[in-house]
Amino acid sequence: MKIHEYQAKELFRACGIPTPDGAVATTLAEAQAAAQKLGLPIVIKAQVHVGGRGKAGGVKVVTDPKQVVPVAEKILALTIKDLPVRKVLVTPAANIAKEVYLSILLDRGARKVVFIGCADGGVEIEETAKTAPEKILRLECSAKELANLPKDKLLPFAGKLFSDASQANQAADIMAKMGKLFLEKDCSLVEINPLIVDDKGQVIALDAKVLLDDNALYRHPELVTLRDMDSEDADELNAKEVGLSFIRLEGSIGCMVNGAGLAMATMDTIKHFGGAPANFLDVGGSSDPKKVVAAFKYILKDPAIKVILINIFGGITRCDDIARGILASLKELTVPVPIVIRLIGTNEAEGRALLKGTDLIPAETLEQGATKAAAIGAKS
């Protein structure tokens, strides 16, 4: 789960990572009030869940009091990479003597938690990793030591980012706190870009980015409330509540599949045969017929749907339960489009028997089903 910079900075403050004051504003009046309280110069920063805000004009320094409202207005009117800006963070402008990149993240390849550092701050780290990999510093940690990272492990790394001993010491302190935050809140990324030294020699997190592990949200109810409902698809979230994985796409062929890998392969196969999938939908491993009804509802919300392809390979999922769910859906809902169905695996004979007499279009294989669905989807 993504959270905004202003929310990440609240987590930073709570665990003692130094970061500038700030106030979040959704209206021009709030932005104006925040600027007056903090005193100019200020920075107004768009709060959206995408990178590259600065390049898109979403981060501006304001020195002239007359410019606060027009600048805030401009940023609040922006749409950055399809996401409308609804909130800005107003924060004092810092005097930057030096800036570096620092993060802690899960390295799935190494199966370790690692600190990543780069003495060039404020840059796009992925770019640097490609063009100048020798500039990227790494420090691996085990899950066990995160709660209490020893300073002698962190200092040599911090020393490579900051030659000044006091600054290196402050950075090592920040790293220990990042490790603790990473562990306590079940993060997958805590990133500070840039981490700066101000004109008083203080090391400060000027930006903050935190990603949270969705699998661990059940033990952090306080973090779930940070979710920005405006930048998420409500259907995708609601589907999750009933145990479905659902993602809306652009095409015309609705998909209902059991298993995430097979759901992706089904979409790919539709594309291979000239069709366009309208969604990713994994009904999950269990066999509750109610989930099938819910799945139909989400698929049919999309007016672009011309046909639905159901592809079930029964394992834990039983084909007769899926068939019962389909029958219930046909009874409860109006399904205005043809359904192509491929049903195989556990209890397939029972499932097929239940569906006898319906006008579902049967397919023996995924490829046959995808071909049939693509042919119907291609008709206008």
Added chain:
Amino acid sequence: MSILINADTKVIVQGITGRDGSFHTGQMIEYGTKVVGGVTPGKGGQTILDRPIFNSVAEAVAATGADVSVMYVPAKFAKAAMLDAANSNIKMLVAITEGVPTLDVLEAYEALTAKGIRLIGPNCPGLITPGQCKIGIMPGPIHKPGNIGVISRSGTLTYEIVKELTDANLGQSTCIGIGGDPVIGSKFIDLLPLFEADKDTKAVVMVGEIGGQDEVFAAEYVKTKMTKPVIGFMAGLTAPKGKRMGHAGAIVGGEDDTAASKIAKLEAAGIPVAHVISEVAKLVKARVA
């Protein structure tokens, strides 16, 4: 003719008294797997499906000589169950459970590895040596004994590909679902050498998907170290960027972890990649005389 498990493998089930655990224990016994007991803390001394229940994995191993534990406990209790396994002399832990917090997996992986215990999963269907031993939730009848190894990050997609192989009269030596999470105990590159060394495996099918770089590292290994043919399949060509596609680990972060980029790297390493499932068997047959 297999890797990791065979007809002699003795299995215990963590979470044997739960709904999923007891159901799949029954299925495994029916397939012929030597299930010798189960673990449910607090229910030690009782029996289920004529098998003894123990309070801990260590007790179960001491009493039964089990080699492998398969875990069906809910995600909230998975870390405790995995650490319990790490505190025993079991040889391998197969974690079926989906939705385990990543840091829990990481800590358990560290503890298991320190004891030399192999972890398969979590969030996986398990593994099967057809006709000998089934550990997990895959449907038994679609498999057939033979010489093709299968390694996959998926569940039902693996069944689809296995059925394709079986229908084409290509039996399997061992099929392993390694799991769809960001951190898993055994990756492609950890298992390919076992198939390379197994005299009865003639070719390996590698089923990958979007997210991470495991397939790319595996391709490098195949190119430089492996003599047996490897055939690939990658799911997620149509997956949008930045969206978690069901599996916690299936998310396109950058340009390198898309299906298209992986297919290109596999093909560059000399691994033929099937574009639809029906091509898998054809590509295997073309390389296995």
